[in-house]
Amino acid sequence: METYDALVIGSGHNGLAAAALLGDAGLRVAVLERSERIGGATVSERDRWPGYTISAASYVCSLLDPWLIERLDLRSHGYDAYRKDPASFTPLLDGRSLLLGADDTANGEEIARFDPADVAGFGAFEREATALGSALFERFADMEPRFAELEPSTRAAFEGSAASLVERHVRTPVLQATLATDGLIGTYCGPFDAGTGYVLAHHYAGRAFGVQGAWGFVRGGMGAISQALLSAAQARGVQAFTDAAVTRLLVEGDRVVGAVTEDGREFRARAILSNAHPVTTYRHLLGEAHLDDATACTLAQWQSIGPALKLNLALGELPNFLARPGTRLQPHHRATIHVAPDLAFLQRAHDDARSLGESREPMLECFMQTPTDPSLAPPGKHILSIFAQYFPYDRPGGWTEARRAAAAEKVIALLARYAPNIPNVVEAQQLLVAPDLEERFGLVGGHIFHGELLPGQIFERRFGVRAPVRGLYLCGSGTHPGGCVSGFPGRRAAQAVLADRVLA
Secondary structure (H helix, E strand, C coil): CEEEEEEEECCEHHHHHHHHHHHHCCCCEEEECCCCCCECCCCEECCCCCCCCEECCCCCECCCCHHHHHHCCHHHHCCCEEECCCCEEEECCCCCEEEECCCHHHHHHHHHCCCCHHHHHHHHHHHHHHHHHHHHHCCCCCCCCCHHHCCHHHHHHHHCCHHHHHHCCCCCHHHHHHHHHHHCCCCCCCCCCCCHHHHHHHCCCCCCCCCCCCCEEECCCCHHHHHHHHHHHHHCCCEEECCCCEEEEEEECCEEEEEEECCCCEEEEEEEEECCCHHHHHHHHHCHHHCCHHHHHHHHHCCCCCCEEEEEEEECCCCCECCECCCCCCHHHHCEEEECCCHHHHHHHHHHHHHHCCCCCCEEEEECCCCCCHHHCCCCCEEEEEEEECCCCCCCCCCCHHHHHHHHHHHHHHHHCCCCCHHHHEEEEEEECHHHHHHHHCCHHHCCCCCCCCCCCCHHHCECCECCCECEEECCCCECCCCCCCCHHHHHHHHHHHHHHHHC
């Protein structure tokens, strides 16, 4: 038996953040990770394809807590992020395209080619979206989040749809769709569905680059965040154990006192923090008999059906887009690449999944970090990372090997309509459908946010950081403020542990 002050179950970035902060406070801390690799879904793989480093699951950065970066001095532990610019590129089949970035003048020229009136509208949208994101960011670290404390206009925007927020400002179809995708990523809703306004604002909440809502890449891939957090934690005395799958929590009286791993090892601590999904924590590790009625009700109603797949491709050359021809590096290759021509396309993609089991033409969000970080691939090669919706976890008939292969082929074929060279330059591929995300990363239902980020599952309606059993805390994305690589759930859990330790 091994004894610690605090025990963290799961080495996702939130668990590592919590462990590092507790270590920083002088506690003796251990992290138990079920897999052979630290980092959970924030991981870089260097052993799949020779010469490549793949951000297998999470792929971009924006919401990482600036306070956490400074408090743990993550830069000295290898964290190095840079802003993605241009921000987005949306090609169309008619040969036109839309490229948006940090340059207001260039944005205006791009938008004016479609509708000059939308130049001012885009500016108004950006101001509203960043204001909503800022309002969220200011509440991310709240220990007692309260949705009702937000301004009425802010609550109304969050409860509305992404489409209504976008349509209020701009009318160009491709511009509307480009902006609305931020309200859909990871969410099993269409752009006209209530609550997607919150998801859009959530994606504008980040300040990791000192600019509200800006997104970027982490040099070395997303695993560099986990490795920096691990290094910071170890520098503060934290021990990390891999291949240490926790099978149950130890409960004595009214308190959780430890955890037992698959190989029979017993770890005890005064505080147990679970970075696992709330369903895993409460249903499989703790047992529902220990839950109070409110938590049991939340658990029973929790929506955690993931709608997305992740497809990573090794390319022999850059995509050659019909709208902006050429395989030599151009600005649009550095941007988020959308297949999303209009709002109706996005809504059909969602509706197809609900009625047919998957989208006939899926929404695609694609990234290539290799043009700005060539160390991630062999010379002249690239990694194309594709996030595709909607391919839901619960599709009728399940996910057979044939259906997996067909899904990958569908995604590549759709992208090839815009960049015809793609099929012929794919040299390797990695496909993760929702059940794979569940099995590999513990994302129940394959949901990347540990459950929908929609009204009814945000702020105080997410799971509380303090479990209904003494000694147990949740530090993952099932708590406020939810998903994306932010570290806030880990920070809040560590602060709760330290507060309770003082009061004990």
